[in-house]
Amino acid sequence: MRLTRRDALLAAAGAGTVAVVGVSLGANVGGERAGRESVTDSDVETVVALAEVVYPSEVEATDEFAETYVTELHESRRRGVTAAIDDLDRESRRTHSRDFAAFASGQRATLLRELGVHRSRPIADGTVPERVRFFLVNGLLYALFVTPTGTGLLGIENPLGYPGGYESALRGSR
Amino acid sequence: MNVRAGLYAFERVGLRDAGAVLALVVLYVGVSAVATLWFTRTGFGGFDPATGLVVPFAVAFGAVGIAAAGLSVVATDLLSGAVGVSTAVVALAHLLGGLLAFRLGRRLTPTAAVTTVRGGARWLAGFFILAVTVSAAVAAFVGWGNELFGIAPFYLASDVAVGYALWTTVLGLPLLVLFERVGGGRVTGRESGRGDGVPGAAERPSGARYFVPLVVVLSLGWLALGIVGSTAFRIVETLPASTLHGAGLGFAVSLVDSGLFGSGAVHALTAIAVLALTLLVVLLVADRRAEVMECG
Numbered sequence: 001m002r003l004t005r006r007d008a009l010l011a012a013a014g015a016g017t018v019a020v021v022g023v024s025l026g027a028n029v030g031g032e033r034a035g036r037e038s039v040t041d042s043d044v045e046t047v048v049a050l051a052e053v054v055y056p057s058e059v060e061a062t063d064e065f066a067e068t069y070v071t072e073l074h075e076s077r078r079r080g081v082t083a084a085i086d087d088l089d090r091e092s093r094r095t096h097s098r099d100f101a102a103f104a105s106g107q108r109a110t111l112l113r114e115l116g117v118h119r120s121r122p123i124a125d126g127t128v129p130e131r132v133r134f135f136l137v138n139g140l141l142y143a144l145f146v147t148p149t150g151t152g153l154l155g156i157e158n159p160l161g162y163p164g165g166y167e168s169a170l171r172g173s174r
Numbered sequence: 175m176n177v178r179a180g181l182y183a184f185e186r187v188g189l190r191d192a193g194a195v196l197a198l199v200v201l202y203v204g205v206s207a208v209a210t211l212w213f214t215r216t217g218f219g220g221f222d223p224a225t226g227l228v229v230p231f232a233v234a235f236g237a238v239g240i241a242a243a244g245l246s247v248v249a250t251d252l253l254s255g256a257v258g259v260s261t262a263v264v265a266l267a268h269l270l271g272g273l274l275a276f277r278l279g280r281r282l283t284p285t286a287a288v289t290t291v292r293g294g295a296r297w298l299a300g301f302f303i304l305a306v307t308v309s310a311a312v313a314a315f316v317g318w319g320n321e322l323f324g325i326a327p328f329y330l331a332s333d334v335a336v337g338y339a340l341w342t343t344v345l346g347l348p349l350l351v352l353f354e355r356v357g358g359g360r361v362t363g364r365e366s367g368r369g370d371g372v373p374g375a376a377e378r379p380s381g382a383r384y385f386v387p388l389v390v391v392l393s394l395g396w397l398a399l400g401i402v403g404s405t406a407f408r409i410v411e412t413l414p415a416s417t418l419h420g421a422g423l424g425f426a427v428s429l430v431d432s433g434l435f436g437s438g439a440v441h442a443l444t445a446i447a448v449l450a451l452t453l454l455v456v457l458l459v460a461d462r463r464a465e466v467m468e469c470g
Contacts, residue, residue: 094256095222097210107213116330121408127326 035083039070042099046085047140049101053108054140056153061140069143077135080124084135087128091115112137191238198235198242199249202227205345206250221337224250226345229308232272233279234353240272263319271312271338274389274454277461278304281386283350301347303390309339311393311454317400318447321440328404328443335397385461389454396450400443407439 044067051061070081092100092111100108112118115129122134144150148162206224224246231239247265251257282300317331410418415427429435435442 090256090258091260093254094251094258094260096213097207097254098214103214110213114333116326116333119330120327121412127320127324129326129330 035079035081035086037075037079037082039067039078039082042101043070043082043085045101046089046099047081047136049103049105049108050088050136051140052105053112054137055144058153059144059149065143069140077139080131080135081139084128084131088115088132088136091128194235194238195242195245198227198231198239199246202231202242202246203249203253206246221333221341223341223345225312225338226341226343227349228268228271228312229275229279229305229342229346230350230353232275233283233304233350236276240269240276243268243272259323260320260325263316263323263325267312267315267319270315270451270454271308273458274311274393275304275308277458278307278386278389280465281461301350302343303386305339305342305346307390307393309335309342310397311389312338314393314397314400314447314450317397317404318443321404321443327408328400328439329408331397332401385457385464389457392450392453392457396446399446403439403442403446407435407442 044063047066047070048061048063089099117129117132120129120133122138123130124134202224206222209223228243231243244265247268251261282304283297313331313335316334317328320326321328410426418426
């Protein structure tokens with residue numbers, strides 16, 4: 001095995017070109033992550049499907065809840081949510097040929113694990129699992145735990161912002 | 175042995191190179207489709223078993239198999255409507271994995287050696303080394319590409335490596351044996367008039383002995399360094415500056431804040447990848463030259 005300087009230069013040039021093109025393409029891809037402003041029925045379906053995995057079994061997320069939650073978000077946040085939904089569906093199709101919502105609840109949980117969502121931190125401008133965690137998983141959990149339905153699961157009947165919340169907070173959970 | 179020995183099976187049914195590539199792509203897509211069906215019906219799944227076909231494709235069919243391994247990714251993503259940047263990343267990773275498998279296969283699993291039990295055991299051990307090395311290299315490439323294009327953090331490449339190694343062993347190993355028994359042997363190098371194996375260690379020029387250990391160390395090292403770097407960076411990012419200063423690691427704060435390593439340490443991971451890819455390409459080219467000299 002004889003290595004020549006020519007081999008090394010050719011290989012370095014090739015790998016360098018790939019890296020430079022990759023970094024510049026990567027920057028462009030990163031800049032084009034803005035999602036859609038409008039929310040489709042398919043988006044609502046995906047949010048409901050995700051809520052079935054993320055929410056405790058006692059809680060049922062309806063289409064109305066999901067639609068209201070997504071459409072009432074600030075435009076910038078809504079774009080993030082729709083972009084994360086598109087990414088989630090694309091990864092689902094790439095690995096298992098179907099949209100995320102087309103699978104049963106247990107299979108959706110497996111898909112999220114395959115995607116690494118459970119091992120990623122929530123980061124708004126991060127990678128796909130990080131953005132799914134930020135915009136979808138944590139967004140849905142936030143939507144649940146700022147309502148009496150969600151906090152009631154923890155014994156807090158009056159969360160802050162609801163009548164009696166201040167007294168409830170002072171009294172502590174029972 | 176004829177240089178096209180590995181393609182005898184295809185030629186018997188009238189398929190030339192393009193036809194053979196197409197047949198292998200169809201096999202890959204078929205296995206992937208069955209896995210999807212299995213996941214849909216049972217909910218049990220995880221890693222795509224079709225990834226286990228890359229090694230037997232490359233080792234048994236050479237350039238035809240390597241091309242099929244890359245094109246298969248494009249075909250499956252096209253059929254599922256999921257073509258994107260990750261398609262290119264995985265397809266290129268399969269091409270790299272195929273090239274490594276082909277070169278390593280000629281060094282580690284020469285079929286001429288399988289005439290005794292000891293020869294068979296050596297062949298099997300060689301295959302495991304090959305499977306682990308190729309899995310590490312493919313996973314490292316996928317991890318780097320995913321981090322670069324914002325698809326997934328590098329540290330998730332550990333899952334890719336495990337799935338790849340698992341299916342290469344479970345599915346790839348018996349399939350390679352089948353290809354070689356039914357298909358009439360494997361493709362041999364154009365310059366090699368001595369069959370599909372390479373000369374024994376005693377006959378080899380001294381440099382050739384270093385090819386396998388260097389590729390193994392480089393592939394595993396690239397994956398390990400990428401996972402450690404990606405994980406460590408993300409941990410440091412989350413720590414408050416006061417914690418780092420208190421632990422005497424104040425320099426880490428400025429490293430993260432300065433953007434020196436980029437988001438998710440992408441700059442550092444790119445540098446590592448350029449170095450690793452450069453060395454792997456140099457090793458592959460040099461090994462091919464060495465083989466020509468050995469056999470020529």
